[in-house]
Amino acid sequence: MKIKEIGEKQLIKKIAEIVAPAALPAGFLGIGDDAAVNSVAQGNVLVTTKDMLVEGIHFIRNMAAPADLGYKSLAVNFSDIAAMAAKPRYIFVALALPKDIDLEYVLELYRGMVQLADRYGAVICGGDTVGTPGPLVISVTVQGEANQDELFLRSGASPGDLLCTTGPLGASAAGLFLLTENICCDEEMRRQALQAHVRPVPRLDEAAFLSASGLVTAAMDLSDGLLKDVTEICEQSACGVLLRENQIPVHPAAVCIAQEKGENPLDLALSGGEDYELLLTIKPEGFQCLSDDYLTRFGQPLCLLGEMTASGGIVMVNMDGKRESLSFKGFRHF
């Protein structure tokens, strides 16, 4: 059934059935009034992120299952919430829907979101559905909450802090290659690359663990590629950074798929984008102990990339021990 046949009111009713939380928090008011009503725990701050995904720019409709697209639309916002060391709570979804879209497609989008929201105890409680003569547009707002003293900001890094990520990089970009080209590769590598691209895991649990250590000085999530994103931490913290090429954590799936395609795997890790790992600066004195605990907890070590420096710019020590200045090459939206 096409959504133009069902009408807005019935569509909202069907969406409300999918997103209805099992238990309503006290004072909670979701879909159905002029606005949603929620609360923030006393003493906590409100952390809000809003990302927009456009068909033809951020996704190709017939290349993504709608539940996967819904999942990812929410995951990219959860990743921003993780990058602040906050917990996601309330979700608002606005959709611009082409008139010929199937009702089932829209409902699957919401089901994919609910799968992720449920895992972290967040609830879809409002939004908007409108028609469009153009491509499908998904706008997601997530409200989280955090203790103000435990927030991760981009501005807190100091020279000498160690730069690390919550996991290896480049798998998502490799996954995108698999979706757009015919590339042979190991089945397990294929699975991991597609998973990283289609259903990235927002590092919410990792952020909560790392925040509790008190050792993180700055953080952001890796969405546009390491080189572009690390520039943000450098600028906002008034630091430079020294990266070591032999330490850049290239995901094995990125190695395998890039080689098959005749590309340099390092490029995927540096500029591929959409990794949705956290990029963190950490006080050096506690790093080893924290990394050991992180490994025990998450089955994956923190990946050390280099350290923050006093002088500006990004410098990479390459495999030969030579230093070279880098500039970023990330995704350009316009």
Added chain:
Amino acid sequence: MKIKEIGEKQLIKKIAEIVAPAALPAGFLGIGDDAAVNSVAQGNVLVTTKDMLVEGIHFIRNMAAPADLGYKSLAVNFSDIAAMAAKPRYIFVALALPKDIDLEYVLELYRGMVQLADRYGAVICGGDTVGTPGPLVISVTVQGEANQDELFLRSGASPGDLLCTTGPLGASAAGLFLLTENICCDEEMRRQALQAHVRPVPRLDEAAFLSASGLVTAAMDLSDGLLKDVTEICEQSACGVLLRENQIPVHPAAVCIAQEKGENPLDLALSGGEDYELLLTIKPEGFQCLSDDYLTRFGQPLCLLGEMTASGGIVMVNMDGKRESLSFKGFRHF
């Protein structure tokens, strides 16, 4: 200059200059990190609304000045906040921008929003800007706050409550006629109709005043037309409603312009939509006194339309005293 020439980072910098608040609240973090950080006053609830506007559906780009479009994109959200008796605080704006759009157009959009935001002490503190191969899409999220006990909901009306609006209806629909057709009419009526359509005033001050009275039992904002919207209050309050045709507050500009066009002015007031007045149910015992105070305060009486009834449905007593059942005819999104 086209936005594709300036790039995302410079665009965000220019937007940040426009939206920067004169004074930063303590603990406030706006544009520049992974997410915005705000607070909600202790004891208050968070009230959130999210509306999306699509070029070709909600507006025609070359028919609206970009500052007016920015103003209205925010005003429709503020109207939802008013309909909850909340105060708007934090604003998030996501734009899907066609690649050929002028930088100045985008900045004017934000300037129009800031004009309205400043008037009510709200701040734009985040969002997203992305490219699109399709029409311009504007997604606005507004976070307000309210005392939970003073919230207006749609569900609180009882039989016998009086139904009223904060002002007369139909002017916005008449203004749309003026924009799309060549219609002669009185200059002052033209001005009022265009103002109602292009720069509707969200009834935030009125809502705060009415909420303080404790006499409002239910409320919503009039966006889709009286008949469609009153159905929502009826359904959520499990009531019916009796409307009196001779009391429907048709705006003088709607009368003048509808007659010029050969339409029935009453239709504009009942189904024109986009009035952004509040529709309220009020305890009958205090109504007259409240309406007198409202007139003194706002220079406009509360417009009494009829009363809530125990039986379902919308019944209108027409000019001849006959009763007829009505069904709504509102804007259909798909």
